[in-house]
Amino acid sequence: MHITNVINVDFTCLYTLEIVTLCLRTSFSTLSISPERSQFRRYEIIFLNCAANSTGWTVKRNTSLHFNQNCQYGWGIPGESSCRIDTAYPSDTGVYWCENDHGECSNVVNVTVTESPVIMESPPYGVTEGDSVTLRCSYKDEHQGSSTSNFSANFYQDGEFIREEEEGRMVLTSISQSSEGFYSCEHSSRRKMSTKSWLAVKGKSAVQLPEAPPTIDSPHIIWIRITAGVMVFVLHIMVFLLCLYTYRSWARGNALKNTLFSKASL
The missing domain is CATH 2.60.40.10 (Immunoglobulins)
Incomplete structure (x- = not known):
């Protein structure tokens, strides 16, 4: 059942719903919306489509109630790289994008549904x-x-x-x-x-000669993924070392406190 009650959203904070999933923003897919605007009235029909040079793209969204949600029956009708909202509600307010199985994503479109x-x-x-x-x-x-x-x-x-x-x-x-x-x-x-x-x-943007987009398994994409993986690994190491340093500092301070307490007791 679709949520029909009004959800009070601070629309200046829509961008806190931006994509925070681990996806790589690329130009391989573009999300289009029809009617071509960002604000809609309740009960309007909204159609979202992923224009891409490959298949396997899914329309996803973040709202005040859901995170990283695929287009699904109950609020939308999933299609071949598309999503149709037959009856829009304020609860459909959020950010929408296209994502594929390789973790690549398109541009983001903000959608606001109001009464x-x-x-x-x-x-x-x-x-x-x-x-x-x-x-x-x-x-x-x-x-x-x-x-x-x-x-x-x-x-x-x-x-x-x-x-x-x-x-x-x-x-x-x-x-x-x-x-x-x-x-x-x-x-x-x-x-x-x-x-x-x-x-x-x-x-x-500077005028450039068009070039064919790299394939999913091109060296360019592989290099980006390797670099991203190394950066995540280094970040985890830094966090671990910081935690280790903090713990050792706390342990030394605690040991010194116990020593002074023992001497004072004597």
Whole structure:
């Protein structure tokens, strides 16, 4: 049975749900989401797909209730490298990604499901420096058949008022790092506020000639795994030595204390 009660989530803390599993972020797979936005209303349909050059990818998620959870019946319908949520609930709020059996993972997409009649429609994958982006404030109450942006809306960045737009849309031009942050909007006349939506800004990458991606068993991937394994081993050794040093210091101090106590007793 799907959880239907409202879960109060601090949406500024969504990124504490980021992937902390031991997976290697690669470009072999890209997670796409449809509709192409990060905020959804309750009961909406959400489709997540892993676009990859190989099979065996699974959509996974972290939420406030579940960690490293595969797409499964009960909240989603698993498909061939995809996942369909037929009826979204606030409990589906979290971060989603693709992962394969080799421990490789894709990009992360943040999903927020809210009961508010107002949502902020923004790019779920982030934007590149220098580009333009349109943020849309969408309103739909329980009596409306479809959403609308045909109203005056106030827009905010990190809680600070930016400006009011008569048509419910705000265009940001020449995106820079200062544009990154949490955005929200408000229906001016109904005084209804959306939840916050994170807008990530990516730096421009240097133009490079395309090259074929390495295979799963390529020397490049093997070398990365060996390096990661060595780093984990060294970290364990360092922790062990630190614990050993701490224990010996405690033992010497305890022995000295006992010696002084014995002499004092004599």
